[in-house]
Amino acid sequence: NMADFANELLKITAEQKGPMRGKKPPPKRQREDHVIDVDIMEQPFPLPRCFGSRDFLEKNPPMVAVVEKSLILDMGPTARQQELTQDLTAM
Secondary structure (H helix, E strand, C coil), X not given: CHHHHHHHHXXXXXXXXXXXXXXXXXXXXXXXXXXXXXXHHCCCXXXXXXXXXXXXXXXXXXXXXXXXXHHHHHCCHHHHHHHHHHHHHHC
């Protein structure tokens, strides 16, 4: 009978969703975090000359390729925000 079959399936799914009794979860492994000493990495380095020129961006304004500009302008606000977030996260 289909009603009995449906009831049997409901019982089986209810038993599977219930908590497992008598069986403990395996112990979690300790994570090994490697410590990076950032003071060693912070060595002085020369900056390009453009950083010393106060009017560099006025003389050489940043430009975006036409193809890239059209792709950006065709994006919706949500997609544009996600791209910006990904770009900033990468920096």
